Amino acid sequence: MGNRRKTRHLRTVILSMAVVGLFLLCVSIFYQGLLEPISSVPAESGGASLSEAASQPESAPEQPPASSARQDETPSAAASGETPASSAPPAVSSEASPPESKAESEAPPPSSAAPVSSLPPVSVPEGDPYPELYVPKQEFIPHELGDKVVYLTFDDGPSNLTIPVLDVLDKYGIKATFFVVGKTSEEDKEALRQTVQRGHTLAVHTYTHEYSQIYASPEAYLSDFSKMRNLIYETTGVEPTIYRYAGGSVNSYNKATARAITDEMNRRGYVYYDWNVDSGDAQHGSTAESIYQNVISQTSKYEKAIVLMHNSSVKKDTLDQLPRIIEKLQEMGYRFAALDPTVQPINFRLPD
Numbered sequence: 001m002g003n004r005r006k007t008r009h010l011r012t013v014i015l016s017m018a019v020v021g022l023f024l025l026c027v028s029i030f031y032q033g034l035l036e037p038i039s040s041v042p043a044e045s046g047g048a049s050l051s052e053a054a055s056q057p058e059s060a061p062e063q064p065p066a067s068s069a070r071q072d073e074t075p076s077a078a079a080s081g082e083t084p085a086s087s088a089p090p091a092v093s094s095e096a097s098p099p100e101s102k103a104e105s106e107a108p109p110p111s112s113a114a115p116v117s118s119l120p121p122v123s124v125p126e127g128d129p130y131p132e133l134y135v136p137k138q139e140f141i142p143h144e145l146g147d148k149v150v151y152l153t154f155d156d157g158p159s160n161l162t163i164p165v166l167d168v169l170d171k172y173g174i175k176a177t178f179f180v181v182g183k184t185s186e187e188d189k190e191a192l193r194q195t196v197q198r199g200h201t202l203a204v205h206t207y208t209h210e211y212s213q214i215y216a217s218p219e220a221y222l223s224d225f226s227k228m229r230n231l232i233y234e235t236t237g238v239e240p241t242i243y244r245y246a247g248g249s250v251n252s253y254n255k256a257t258a259r260a261i262t263d264e265m266n267r268r269g270y271v272y273y274d275w276n277v278d279s280g281d282a283q284h285g286s287t288a289e290s291i292y293q294n295v296i297s298q299t300s301k302y303e304k305a306i307v308l309m310h311n312s313s314v315k316k317d318t319l320d321q322l323p324r325i326i327e328k329l330q331e332m333g334y335r336f337a338a339l340d341p342t343v344q345p346i347n348f349r350l351p352d
């Protein structure tokens with residue numbers, strides 16, 4: 001009997017232990033269920049900060065190509081870095097620690113890429129009469145052997161023949177350079193704007209084209225140059241960085257001042273371009289045929305040709321010959337490009 005009571009007691013103990021165990025199990029399951037949503041709250045807020053960390057490595061690989069491809073466009077490089085960041089969140093689900101350490105290891109490139117993509121700061125001396133006439137110096141990219149390239153250049157525009165020239169260039173999908181003079185009619189200003197809008201280089205030639213006046217002294221040259229720079233800048237928003245001397249860098253009016261003027265312009269960061277091919281369209285007695293022959297025969301001697309042409313209102317022959325010239329040069333294997341300050345200039349030898 002005592003045994004049976006013992007057994008019953010034991011059964012009660014086991015049963016109650018089982019009940020307690022079951023209860024504890026239920027409690028632990030309940031708490032786990034509670035804990036999960038609690039722990040997922042910091043996980044989400046952690047996820048938000050993660051999205052920033054993850055978006056950094058996302059944008060970081062995009063930045064170097066953007067800045068190296070367009071060294072002069074810091075703002076757009078920065079913008080392209082921001083664009084992928086906002087579209088990055090889908091990639092956020094990756095683990096927290098690797099992207100974070102990646103973000104840290106890759107954080108320096110964007111900040112160090114900024115000074116590389118932005119050009120060196122220009123320091124303007126105090127009291128300079130032309131503080132706006134300073135542009136950043138850029139490295140020249142050497143011409144590659146075997147690269148047959150023609151830089152068509154048009155002096156003395158804008159004129160009523162500028163838009164027609166632009167139309168021809170557009171037809172062939174090629175870019176050129178326009179060294180312009182101080183003309184301020186609405187038609188001429190529109191020609192300046194179109195030149196920029198259609199992707200060509202707008203550069204300074206001279207405002208007055210008055211040799212005896214502009215080459216009188218470095219100060220006189222700067223005065224004329226600044227007027228032309230201001231007209232271009234105020235009309236198109238373009239800051240011109242390259243120029244061509246009226247009459248070329250070596251002419252009969254600047255023998256005494258060419259060196260001083262060029263030194264001053266170099267100091268301010270500007271690059272000037274002469275030419276190695278002269279269409280002869282400004283010479284007396286030039287004909288449509290002579291313009292064509294001059295360009296083709298002279299260009300054939302060079303892999304890199306800077307071609308002098310004119311775009312004043314009387315240069316109709318040049319305009320008319322342009323399609324023929326372009327087609328022949330393309331047939332000869334040349335590509336066309338616009339000048340920019342990274343193109344190594346062709347310069348005449350200045351008098352000492």
Ligand SMILES: [Zn+2]
Pocket residue numbers: 155156205209246247
């Ligand atoms: Zn000229």
